[in-house]
Amino acid sequence: MTDLNTLGEIGLIERIRQATASPTHPETRLGIGDDAAVFDWGDSYGLLTSDLLVEGIHFDLTYVPLKHLGYKAVTFGVSDIAAMNGLPVQITVGVGLSSRFPVEAVDELYEGIRAACQAYNVDLVGGDTTSSRSGLIISVSVLGKVPKNLITYRNTAKPNDVVCVTGDLGAAYLGLQLLEREKQVFLADPNMQPNLSEERAYLVQRQLRPDARTDMVHELRDLGVLPTAMIDVSDGLASELLHLCRQSGTGAVIFDENLPIDDQTHLAADEFKISPVTAALNGGEDYELLFTVRPQEFDKLATNARITAIGYLTADPTQIVLATKAGQQTPIRAQGWSSQLGA
Amino acid sequence: MTDLNTLGEIGLIERIRQATASPTHPETRLGIGDDAAVFDWGDSYGLLTSDLLVEGIHFDLTYVPLKHLGYKAVTFGVSDIAAMNGLPVQITVGVGLSSRFPVEAVDELYEGIRAACQAYNVDLVGGDTTSSRSGLIISVSVLGKVPKNLITYRNTAKPNDVVCVTGDLGAAYLGLQLLEREKQVFLADPNMQPNLSEERAYLVQRQLRPDARTDMVHELRDLGVLPTAMIDVSDGLASELLHLCRQSGTGAVIFDENLPIDDQTHLAADEFKISPVTAALNGGEDYELLFTVRPQEFDKLATNARITAIGYLTADPTQIVLATKAGQQTPIRAQGWSSQLGA
Structure with missing residues (x-):
């Protein structure tokens, strides 16, 4: 028997x-191997992506409001469609619930799902709804479309291409650190008020x-720019860059001082004694486009x-x-991701 | 706060x-409300269905071999497409795994998934694969197609229509009783050999x-028969018939002696002192077409x-x-299903 951890995701x-x-x-x-499967629907390509979100692995209900979780689950799937330079059209959401959830909690979850759909x-x-003996489970499948001449894959980048990223990186990871700290404070003394300042x-x-970033899909089209390759930043910039380079057969040089990092991320990184560059490279959950x-x-x-x-691709x-x-x-x-499997 | 059980599925x-x-x-x-969502793709309708299977609710790994489980998960989704008189084209399968599964177990699960796909x-x-802190989770999304003039909904049946069912009913439920009994025997004495005879x-x-029953979709087309309404029998004939009647605004008369019940089902029902008619009506998991x-x-x-x-529809x-x-x-x-939520 072979331990799953030896393989990794x-x-x-x-x-x-x-x-x-x-x-x-x-x-x-195209089946497995990119952010979404690709179907030839005649005048356009159809896109399909499915994701599974599991309590205790992808979210902690101690500090994640259900409304936000519903929104984030939709973001998770839509981001994969955006990574193909496509736009989402339909979504299905499956929810596994235990009886500890009152009806009002389900309403709150769906409120967030609907807000994101809008x-x-x-x-x-x-x-689809079902029971779950343990935690909350959310499965999301998104169908999208992209004009045939605008589709972007992971494996079509070339040496000398400029590597770009939307928005900023590392903020979601520092947000997680803040929430985890507040959770520990709360667990130690449930009467403590959370110390999450406006800043x-x-x-x-x-x-x-x-x-x-479906907004960036629109923007790239408006600017008349067709990326040579694209992927969404869900697991962290480093992981996604490695996917893109490996699948395209290129190397890359990324300049650390070019990484887009928000001032708040810098401040919180100082406080937690985390390198902001490490947060940007490996933090994950930014849902930006690379x-x-x-x-x-x-x-x-x-x-x-x-x-x-943030850099350029090389031939090696x-x-x-x-x-x-x-x-x-x-x-x-x-x-x-393999460390997560230890759970 | 309102208990989920007061609502039911x-x-x-x-x-x-x-x-x-x-x-x-x-x-x-069409969005929510039938076996699958329906999209107008010009020359045909597209169909999408998503299901979530959760360990301890939908399957018990004590007696379900992973290969069969993989096959059954695909059946689960494909059956919804067949219920729209459609045929499946693409499928995504998400799997949530805990580290107790060795690589070989994942291979076995996917062997069954692939056999079903074929x-x-x-x-x-x-x-998609992810970790799970507790049990095994499988999410399945199936994309299918149906010629526009052949789609069947749940809500389009009329009084006097003949109610038909494919195959036979109740066998899956009696199979479950046999497996549950063997599980109890095994739990009492792990050295006992299972007593599942050939019959x-x-x-x-x-x-x-x-x-x-994608074979029956082909057969109905070959026979030149277009059902006025159709649904798959996953939760039991009674539940599915009620869906069809409620959504079509009809009543129904079903003749108990017409229910197709296999000889083995009759024999096992006798042994377990279960009415074979009850097994056929409420057993579920037959995946036949009504x-x-x-x-x-x-x-x-x-x-x-x-x-x-098995009967006919009425106006009341x-x-x-x-x-x-x-x-x-x-x-x-x-x-x-609400009783399951007590979990």
């Missing part, structure tokens, strides 16, 4: 992918109620405040490095 | 449906590895050994009854 998915039969329906253009303009078309609101909001563009295309983006160029797939101002280069490594 | 789904915004995308023809001719296009193989197979046809269409089906006429929606040979009529009631 990527190893396990690769094992499943290799053992999976090739598609037999000609319309199935924000992303996606139709909620399925509402920290951004970090907490990035953790509890992140937005998928994409690459041809160098000559970058001019169209250069003045956009919501997009930051063995060199995926973080470069400091002083010229030092260190290999970028992903923090594995 | 149907009440909860209805609450969610009522609070859900109307679809904004013109292609979304049997139903559906492409496995997504393989019981059919019942156990119907519980552990049921097939969705459908209605116009009386003049029924001639095309009358000699088909895999289809049984308050009368949904089981009729005995002796002429007695008793109201048909569904056994609720």
Whole structure:
């Protein structure tokens, strides 16, 4: 018998992918291996992504309000569609509940789901509910579409492409640290009031109620920019960059001082004695978009405040490095998901 | 605070449906309320269904081999597509695993998933895996298609339509009783060998590895028969008949002696002192198709050994009854899912 931890998530998915039969329906253009499956629907590509969120692994109900959790579950799926440069159309949400949830809690969860559906303009078309003997379980499947000439994969980047990221990174991770600290304070003394000051609101909001960047999909289209490759930042920039480079067969140089990090993230990182660069690289849950563009295309983006160029791709797939101002280069490594399996 | 059990599954789904915004995308023809959501894809309707299977609620790993469980999870989703008179095209399967599962167990689960995908001719296009702190969780989403002129809903049956069912009913429930009994014997004395004789193989197979009736979808098309309404029998005939009648605004008379019940089911029912009619009505997990046809269409089906006429629809929606040979009529009631929520 082989322990699952020896494989890790990527190893396990690769094992499943290799053992999976090739598609037999000609319309199935891509199965496992990108942010979403891709179907040829004639005038456009259809996209399908499914995610599973499990209490104790993906969220802690001690500090996650159910309304925010509902919103975040939808964000989770929609972000995968955005990563293909697509827009969501329909969503199904399955919920596993234990009897400890009153009806009002279910209402609150669905309030958040509906708010997100409205924000992303996606139709909620399925509402499976079931019992669960233990924690809360949420499964989300999103169907989306993208014009055929605009689809972006992970494996189509080229050396010299400029590496860009939307928004800022690491805030969700510092938000999590703040919430975890408050949880410990609360557990020690349930009468304590939470100490989440106004200035920290951004970090907490990035953790509890992140937005998928469908707005950037629209913006890229408006700017007339087609990324050469794209992926969403759910597990942390390092992990996603490694996926993109491995699947495209490229290396990368990322400049640490270019990483977009909010002032609040810097302040909280100081307080928690965490490197803000580490938070940006490995924190995860930012739901920003990591994409690459041809160098000559970058001019169209250069003045956009919501997009930051953080480096470029190289021809050597063995060199995926973080470069400091002083010229030092260190290999970028992903923090594995496998540690979670120890649960 | 209101206890979830006061609502039950149907009440909860209805609450969610009522609070859900109307679809904004013109292609979304139907959201919540049938076996699958329906999308207008131009030359055909697209279908999407999502289901969540949770250890301790939907399956017991004491006696369910993982390979069969993988197969059954796919059956679960494909059956919903068949209920719309459609055929499956793509499927995503999400799996939540705890570290107690070795890699070999995951392989076994996926072996069953792949066998089912081959049997139903559906492409496995997504393989999300995550950790789970407690039991095994499987989420399944199936995309299917149906020619526009062949789609069958639940709410379009009419009085005088003949009520038909494919295959036989109640066997999966008796299979479950056999497995539960062997489990108790095993728990009392782990050295005991299971006493599942050859003659019981059919019942156990119907519980552990049921097939969705995509074959009957093909057969109905070959026979040139279009049901006026259709639903799959997952929760038991009674529950599904009540859905069909309520949504169509009809009543029904079902003849108990017409219910298709296998000889093995009869024998096991005797042994367990369970009424075979109750097993057929409320046992569930048969994954057969319950459908209605116009009386003049029924001639095309009358000699088909895999289809049984069990009654007819009436104009009075308050009368949904089981009729005995002796002429007695008793109201048909569904056994609720709400009891499961007590978990």
